[in-house]
Amino acid sequence: MALRGLFTKGAPTVASGLGPFASAGGSGTRWQGLCHARGLKVAALPDLEYDYGALEPAISGEIMRLHHQKHHKAYVSNYNDALEKLDAAMAKGDVPAVVRLQSAIKFNGGGSNSVVVRFFLPSEFVVPVTIVGHINHTIFWKNLKPVNEGGGEPPHATLGWAIDTDFGSLEALVQKMNAEGAALQGSGWVWLALDKERKKLLVETTANQDPLVTKGANLVPLLGIDVWEHAYYLQYKNVKPDYLKNIWNVMNWKYASEVYDSEIA
């Protein structure tokens, strides 16, 4: 899985398939050492590679700080709490609870994609939602880059050609993604996805924190734009189209190219 290579902090676990996202780097000390149920590792809030204010004026520092420290962190904490509950249930031998929890955390090894698909079960339980919330946001931080570090620079080479082939031009792609993002009702994400099988680029939207794979088992996220209101409301109020227009100024096409190249290869 291409993303694994980009998360160098901490060693990926063998059986979990959550390896890259469960790397215990940075905060998360409270839960370390806990919960080795089937090789599950606790999640940790990844640090941003740039300052909170570095993406201004496209995204304000206040939003970045809240988004990272409150919203993303909440997903991480809730996931870890859920793992703690699972651990406790297993220790106590509380079979019904374990069954209930594990049916939501099915690990059979395999790639992250297959794990995430099995996660997404219609259940009251908080684990599937929190882990994909965590994953989506981790990808999102990687998708953004300050302007002075190359954010907004259009893609070249393989990804650039692929965009021209599949959408006509970069402008057409941006327009399509902005249109889909603006039309999305409620909360969700808009993705630039790569269909691994057909080697084609697609624009997809997902609701709430649904993982991209719910739209196709072979889809790999290259770029994701968070269109939950917390991602833009403080700055853009209800004018979502302005947020979508400006976020392209800080888009990290380099990351998208790397993912694309490693998946296509």
Place this chain on the structure above:
Amino acid sequence: MAMALPLAYASSVVHPFEAGRLSFSTKATKHKKQIYQFRKVTKVLAYYGLTNPPYKLDALEPYMSRRTLELHWGNIHRGYVDSLNKQLPNSPFYGCTMEELIKTTFNNGNPLPEYNNAAEVWNHDFFWESMQPNGGRLPWGGVLDQIEKDFGSFSNFRDEFVHSAMKLFGSGWVWLVLKTNERRLSIVRTSNALCPLVWGDIPIISLDMWEHAYYLDYKDDVSKYVNNFMDHLISWHSATARMVRAEAFVNLGEPKIPVA
């Protein structure tokens, strides 16, 4: 009960004699044209209007700021009304009342394009009227009796309502509804624009859990928002009026008439 009534009228002036006129004109025709220009046929289209909340925009401070209401009502709610009005002239549902429009366009779970806008217009109207300045605290009379009957106690109801609001994931609404079939009050969570009207239930109180409803005032502190709503904003007056109306449709049992 809130309904977006057709308030505004737009008239498009159609000159019946313009269409297909021949280009030649005699003195007689010119004269006729002058006369007929004074008898213009007007085609009247009725649209939904944006109803005002029953209080000034700063009346809910400090629990819901004027700025939030300016944006939430003035931009977002207004935006839904405008979008709905854009859809209606070409829609087969032109002329329905709001509730009819919602139930029909919901289409049993396969919503038609007008549904989202119609439902959100109605939902927001209902929400403004579910709040009042100096609201909160306890209901009284029949509403309190019914809550105690269906939830055990008011604090049970309050806890359940807050819990339901906290559990809602994504965008949506939390409702206190009177279930018509079960003939009891119940708390319901809906996503995005979904409204309990479509199931034939009667909403009594609603709380907007979309992030735009609280983000400016509370950022991510959802619990504070919900608790402030329960303690300071919820309008039991509206709830009482709605319950009274609802009892015309749902038989909640014999009243307790004291025996002499």
